[in-house]
Amino acid sequence: MKRDERGVAYPSPLVMLSVIAVAMAGVAFVATKDQPEQERRVETVASTPTPTTEAAPEPAPAPEPPPEPEKPAVERGKIYVEVYNNTGIKGLAASTAEKISGAGWQVVGTDNWVGTIPAPTVYFPQRLKAAAELLALDLGFQRVQPAVAPMKQDRLTVILTG
Numbered sequence: 268m269k270r271d272e273r274g275v276a277y278p279s280p281l282v283m284l285s286v287i288a289v290a291m292a293g294v295a296f297v298a299t300k301d302q303p304e305q306e307r308r309v310e311t312v313a314s315t316p317t318p319t320t321e322a323a324p325e326p327a328p329a330p331e332p333p334p335e336p337e338k339p340a341v342e343r344g345k346i347y348v349e350v351y352n353n354t355g356i357k358g359l360a361a362s363t364a365e366k367i368s369g370a371g372w373q374v375v376g377t378d379n380w381v382g383t384i385p386a387p388t389v390y391f392p393q394r395l396k397a398a399a400e401l402l403a404l405d406l407g408f409q410r411v412q413p414a415v416a417p418m419k420q421d422r423l424t425v426i427l428t429g
Contacts, residue, residue, distance in 0.1 A: 341398045343371035347422035348402065351380035354429040363406075363427055370405045372423075380426050390414040390424040399423050 352360035360377040388410040391399030403411045418424045
């Protein structure tokens with residue numbers, strides 16, 4: 268009698284689970300291979316706190332931040348200021364120049380300004396920016412801008428508006 272070799276042999280369930288596990292691992296590897304690594308913080312949690320009898324150590328004092336370098340103080344008397352009137356009010360530049368001189372600034376000229384300025388402004392060359400901010404503070408002005416032509420680059424220029 269001849270044996271018939273027809274039929275299908277099914278692998279055991281253990282072999283099937285192993286093949287599925289390897290396939291799943293391969294899929295997971297391919298899906299996450301371009302992902303950045305993530306660090307995780309592992310903390311242990313005690314089931315019951317243990318009482319301590321010794322005092323907790325004092326925390327070390329925080330280091331003091333390094334002192335900020337001080338900006339050089341602006342010497343008002345060494346800064347030249349020109350005052351221009353951009354309004355129809357006669358004598359406004361002269362009266363403002365007196366106020367500026369009274370605060371210690373060195374006013375070297377007053378005149379009228381022709382043009383459109385949106386608000387009273389102190390214009391400055393780059394090296395005098397701190398002085399311009401201080402002069403604006405002295406005058407109560409909100410607007411401080413870099414100097415533009417034809418303004419001189421060795422002094423502050425104040426333009427008054429209505």
